[in-house]
Amino acid sequence: MKLNPVFGKELRIFERSIKISVVIFIYNIILALVAFAIFYDMLHTSRFTGSVEYKSIIQIYIIMAYIQFGMLILIIPGLTAGAISGERERQTLDILLSTQLKPWQIIMGKLQSSLLVVLLLATTSLPIVSIVFVFGGIKIVDLLILILLLVVEAVFIGTIGLFFSSLFKKTTSATVLTYTTLLFIFVGTYLFVQGVYSFEQTKNTAIVDSVTDIKGAIYVLLINPIITFAGLISKQAGGSSEIMSICNQFGNYDNNLVVKYWIGISMVIQLALSTVFVVIAQAKINPLRECKLFKKGKRNT
Amino acid sequence: MLEIKNLTKSYGDFKAVDDFTLSVKEGDIYGFVGPNGAGKTTIMKILSGLLPADAGTITIDNENILKDITRLKKTIGYMPDFFGVYDNLTVIEYLLFYSAAYGISDDVARERAKELLELVDLQEKVNEYVDSLSRGMKQRLCLARTLVHNPDILILDEPASGLDPYTRHQLKSILRHLSETGKTIIISSHILTELAELCSSICIIEKGRVIMNGNIEEIMFQVDSSNPLLVHVLDNVNKAVLILKKNKYVRTLSVEENKIMVTFIGRKEDEANLLKELIESGVLVISFKREQSNLESLFLKIIEKGSEF
Numbered sequence: 001m002k003l004n005p006v007f008g009k010e011l012r013i014f015e016r017s018i019k020i021s022v023v024i025f026i027y028n029i030i031l032a033l034v035a036f037a038i039f040y041d042m043l044h045t046s047r048f049t050g051s052v053e054y055k056s057i058i059q060i061y062i063i064m065a066y067i068q069f070g071m072l073i074l075i076i077p078g079l080t081a082g083a084i085s086g087e088r089e090r091q092t093l094d095i096l097l098s099t100q101l102k103p104w105q106i107i108m109g110k111l112q113s114s115l116l117v118v119l120l121l122a123t124t125s126l127p128i129v130s131i132v133f134v135f136g137g138i139k140i141v142d143l144l145i146l147i148l149l150l151v152v153e154a155v156f157i158g159t160i161g162l163f164f165s166s167l168f169k170k171t172t173s174a175t176v177l178t179y180t181t182l183l184f185i186f187v188g189t190y191l192f193v194q195g196v197y198s199f200e201q202t203k204n205t206a207i208v209d210s211v212t213d214i215k216g217a218i219y220v221l222l223i224n225p226i227i228t229f230a231g232l233i234s235k236q237a238g239g240s241s242e243i244m245s246i247c248n249q250f251g252n253y254d255n256n257l258v259v260k261y262w263i264g265i266s267m268v269i270q271l272a273l274s275t276v277f278v279v280i281a282q283a284k285i286n287p288l289r290e291c292k293l294f295k296k297g298k299r300n301t
Numbered sequence: 302m303l304e305i306k307n308l309t310k311s312y313g314d315f316k317a318v319d320d321f322t323l324s325v326k327e328g329d330i331y332g333f334v335g336p337n338g339a340g341k342t343t344i345m346k347i348l349s350g351l352l353p354a355d356a357g358t359i360t361i362d363n364e365n366i367l368k369d370i371t372r373l374k375k376t377i378g379y380m381p382d383f384f385g386v387y388d389n390l391t392v393i394e395y396l397l398f399y400s401a402a403y404g405i406s407d408d409v410a411r412e413r414a415k416e417l418l419e420l421v422d423l424q425e426k427v428n429e430y431v432d433s434l435s436r437g438m439k440q441r442l443c444l445a446r447t448l449v450h451n452p453d454i455l456i457l458d459e460p461a462s463g464l465d466p467y468t469r470h471q472l473k474s475i476l477r478h479l480s481e482t483g484k485t486i487i488i489s490s491h492i493l494t495e496l497a498e499l500c501s502s503i504c505i506i507e508k509g510r511v512i513m514n515g516n517i518e519e520i521m522f523q524v525d526s527s528n529p530l531l532v533h534v535l536d537n538v539n540k541a542v543l544i545l546k547k548n549k550y551v552r553t554l555s556v557e558e559n560k561i562m563v564t565f566i567g568r569k570e571d572e573a574n575l576l577k578e579l580i581e582s583g584v585l586v587i588s589f590k591r592e593q594s595n596l597e598s599l600f601l602k603i604i605e606k607g608s609e610f
Contacts, residue, residue: 005401006402008401009398012389092387095446098349099374099402099403101402288352
């Protein structure tokens with residue numbers, strides 16, 4: 001299989017970038033310190049109780065997984081929001097488009113390079129994460145599913161960044177819009193559902209024994225990566241279903257099929273949305289077939 | 302043979318290219334001349350597949366390449382008026398990246414890159430980072446990049462802008478060499494004296510239209526024929542003035558010592574007859590010529606007069 005030229009070029013630039021090495025180093029230092037702190041606490045507690053609390057080992061996994069997810073949320077938008085606008089600022093986009101590269105190849109090359117960062121973070125942290133396997137409780141399959149989810153979320157978040165990057169000439173505007181959109185997805189969707197619930201509840205206050213029903217509004221949360229992630233981690237850690245607890249705040253969803261298969265469905269929906277973002281982004285940078293929705297008059301005389 | 306027919310492009314109400322028609326022969330170095338905003342870059346971008354045309358055709362060997370963008374991109378190498386380089390790549394990596402973008406295999410690309418770096422005299426900089434190159438070197442590297450896929454037609458937008466005279470001279474030599482190897486070159490520049498030296502033909506563009514185009518010498522002659530006739534006589538100025546006033550092609554004349562400036566609307570033959578008449582009447586003529594134009598003055602005339610040409 002031929003390597004995407006844009007990905008190949010980004011790979012080479014990454015190799016030489018001290019930034020990525022520093023991020024990986026800091027990331028692993030944080031993970032190691034967290035693991036050490038939990039272990040220390042676990043051993044310290046066992047001196048008094050005389051037994052090792054295995055729940056604490058699972059805690060290491062949960063905390064590490066959340067750190068990985070947090071890093072992903074922080075790093076990926078920063079990388080992708082400047083991917084296309086950066087090419088514009090460097091005045092290299094026109095040259096790229098004058099070659100035989102198709103606009104979607106440019107977008108995919110950029111996406112691949114941001115996924116590479118996620119995979120790098122995930123693989124370099126394996127020695128620390130594998131501490132949990134010494135004590136059991138978490139299986140290799142769990143870890144692979146976690147990496148798969150991280151990749152899906154990286155694709156989703158990454159394509160949002162690419163979408164805005166293709167829309168704006170300036171990286172600063174694209175970055176601000178990307179983080180704002182992500183903030184809406186992470187917090188806004190929850191607040192939206194909360195708002196709908198409160199509204200429905202207010203309507204029902206006069207009716208005795210009424211059950212507040214927010215209907216399909218709950219499914220807005222399917223695009224929220226934090227809920228999907230929390231759901232997976234709670235499932236892997238063997239606790240109660242985080243998703244069910246969240247959804248049941250807004251009604252009774254015990255027998256709801258979507259809630260039951262929430263993780264898989266939300267991953268599919270997020271990938272579908274990612275496809276839409278890629279399609280729009282590639283249309284936006286395609287000089288011969290501009291996306292009419294965002295078409296602007298430009299003068300190049 | 303590249304043929305552009307009735308090319309039109311508008312940005313809203315503004316017509317950037319207006320019914321533009323031009324034929325460029327194989328191996329020609331064709332210069333695009335025109336003031337800022339004349340539509341040169343828009344035409345070049347349409348030719349390079351970077352802008353859609355509203356109407357018109359661009360044919361190469363009788364095939365409309367606007368309908369076959371893959372062929373267009375294979376045939377044309379575009380060098381914009383900016384460098385567009387990646388500072389973190391070395392010279393060879395830069396060329397290999399663009400070769401890969403044209404789908405050229407690594408082995409072929411390396412061989413081609415070596416040849417191109419020799420052509421642009423950068424063979425010693427092969428492993429140096431692009432950001433360590435001087436402006437002139439970057440420009441030559443960009444030219445090499447334009448040639449990685451061995452295109453038949455080169456579109457160069459202001460390639461010499463900001464370069465020192467030596468680098469401009471180097472660039473001209475490379476372009477002449479490329480033209481000799483059969484490459485068709487379309488070049489826009491504001492350094493008109495250099496364009497005049499380099500190009501075999503020029504196309505003067507204003508408001509997206511062709512004002513004048515063709516062989517550079519023919520255009521110069523056409524322009525010169527509208528210039529005043531300068532008659533320098535040794536003596537008998539009054540006699541010369543009388544003869545000139547009688548001539549049916551003379552419109553106005555002004556005398557300064559023994560130099561007479563004449564607005565003459567006749568052809569070459571009429572000019573020759575007038576000179577014969579002056580000499581036969583005993584006027585000693587030192588010089589008798591049209592005021593010479595250059596591309597610079599032609600350009601200024603266009604800007605001043607608009608599309609009156």
